[in-house]
Amino acid sequence: MSKLFIADEDAVRSGRTMDIYFERTKKILEEKGLGGSDVWAEFTGSALPAGWPWAIFCGLEEVVRLTEGLPIDLYAIPEGTIFKARSSNSVRIPLMNIHGHYTDFGIDETAILGMICQPSGITTVAARTKIAAKWKTLFAFGNRRMHPGIAGVIDRSAYIGGCDAVSSPFGAEIIGQKPLGTTPHALMLMMGGNEAAFKAFDEIIEPEVPRIMLIDTFSDERTGAMDACRAVKDLKGVRLDTPGSRRGNFKELIDEVRWELDMKGFKDVGITVSGGLNERTVAELADTCVTSFGVGTSIANAPTLDLSMDIVEKDGIPISKRGKFGGRKYAYRCPDCLSMDVSLSPNDDIKCSCGCHMEPIEQCVIKGGKRQLPERSATEIRDYVMKQLKQISELE
Numbered sequence: 272m273s274k275l276f277i278a279d280e281d282a283v284r285s286g287r288t289m290d291i292y293f294e295r296t297k298k299i300l301e302e303k304g305l306g307g308s309d310v311w312a313e314f315t316g317s318a319l320p321a322g323w324p325w326a327i328f329c330g331l332e333e334v335v336r337l338t339e340g341l342p343i344d345l346y347a348i349p350e351g352t353i354f355k356a357r358s359s360n361s362v363r364i365p366l367m368n369i370h371g372h373y374t375d376f377g378i379d380e381t382a383i384l385g386m387i388c389q390p391s392g393i394t395t396v397a398a399r400t401k402i403a404a405k406w407k408t409l410f411a412f413g414n415r416r417m418h419p420g421i422a423g424v425i426d427r428s429a430y431i432g433g434c435d436a437v438s439s440p441f442g443a444e445i446i447g448q449k450p451l452g453t454t455p456h457a458l459m460l461m462m463g464g465n466e467a468a469f470k471a472f473d474e475i476i477e478p479e480v481p482r483i484m485l486i487d488t489f490s491d492e493r494t495g496a497m498d499a500c501r502a503v504k505d506l507k508g509v510r511l512d513t514p515g516s517r518r519g520n521f522k523e524l525i526d527e528v529r530w531e532l533d534m535k536g537f538k539d540v541g542i543t544v545s546g547g548l549n550e551r552t553v554a555e556l557a558d559t560c561v562t563s564f565g566v567g568t569s570i571a572n573a574p575t576l577d578l579s580m581d582i583v584e585k586d587g588i589p590i591s592k593r594g595k596f597g598g599r600k601y602a603y604r605c606p607d608c609l610s611m612d613v614s615l616s617p618n619d620d621i622k623c624s625c626g627c628h629m630e631p632i633e634q635c636v637i638k639g640g641k642r643q644l645p646e647r648s649a650t651e652i653r654d655y656v657m658k659q660l661k662q663i664s665e666l667e
């Protein structure tokens with residue numbers, strides 16, 4: 272069988288997915304005997320995509336798994352932290368700092384950046400969508416629009432940002448949850464009708480799987496909803512994936528289905544909507560009787576963050592390329608308003624504009640190649656994100 276175009280774990284760990292100029296740089300430094308310099312490198316962003324006021328730092332656990340064992344120290348803000356790109360005086364907030372010999376970690380720059388830039392973008396859009404949905408349930412359905420090689424990364428990032436469930440078994444295993452699915456249009460098309468498909472699903476699929484039936488395949492949603500109610504005893508919900516050409520006034524259609532369900536005694540049957548939803552369209556439907564949203568492409572295909580790694584100190588002396596601020600820096604954050612600042616000292620006394628004292632937020636994650644903090648589960652990180660999101664929403 273021919274191989275797929277996926278970089279396997281060996282390719283990533285051995286550095287084969289890096290930009291080639293890092294390998295050449297390593298070779299030159301080693302040949303010239305300059306590989307032993309003691310270096311601090313920081314990971315920062317200049318601006319966030321689409322004018323976002325904040326983003327969420329995601330992907331640290333995978334960076335730890337990649338760099339554990341290298342003779343380096345890694346410091347980082349906790350995974351799931353809401354951050355701003357720059358402090359009030361425009362200094363870039365260091366999200367991570369690596370300390371060691373440049374030649375021991377330089378070739379991993381490409382992989383490390385990829386592991387935090389894309390996941391942070393996905394987590395941020397998931398969180399923004401969660402706020403747009405007014406905290407209603409969100410399902411991550413976006414894997415079909417992205418390469419399967421990163422399905423686990425997408426699902427984990429979407430979950431951490433606020434999605435309540437993911438659709439792929441692979442992604443679900445990573446976050447320690449059960450995958451969630453409804454019914455695809457293919458089932459109704461193959462079974463030849465709504466009722467036959469709904470009954471077969473109910474008969475064959477394990478009882479612990481929530482019964483959420485897709486009701487828009489052949490007929491009007493109202494008719495489809497009644498088909499589902501008749502066919503499935505413990506019906507949990509109906510899903511409307513109504514095509515754009517049939518949507519008309521989507522809100523009114525949803526209200527009509529709700530009315531019909533209530534009138535016929537199915538008050539506990541929820542309504543899930545899906546199909547090309549994004550932050551804006553979810554916000555438009557947040558105040559309706561929709562129970563949950565299935566959001567795909569807009570979260571999975573979130574803008575990637577433009578983060579970079581820069582050397583800021585060499586052999587104890589601050590150094591940086593122009594446009595960057597030199598020196599090993601420490602990130603601080605206000606516990607009250609979540610504003611951030613930067614200092615050259617780990618023990619600074621920084622007063623926030625809101626009156627509170629900022630706290631150092633960076634943690635030592637790896638020391639001499641050894642992990643210093645236990646792994647946090649995806650659910651633990653997600654809880655931390657949700658807590659900050661509530662805090663941020665109350666401030667806005």
Ligand SMILES: [Zn+2]
Pocket residue numbers: 605606607608609610623624625626627
């Ligand atoms: Zn503050």
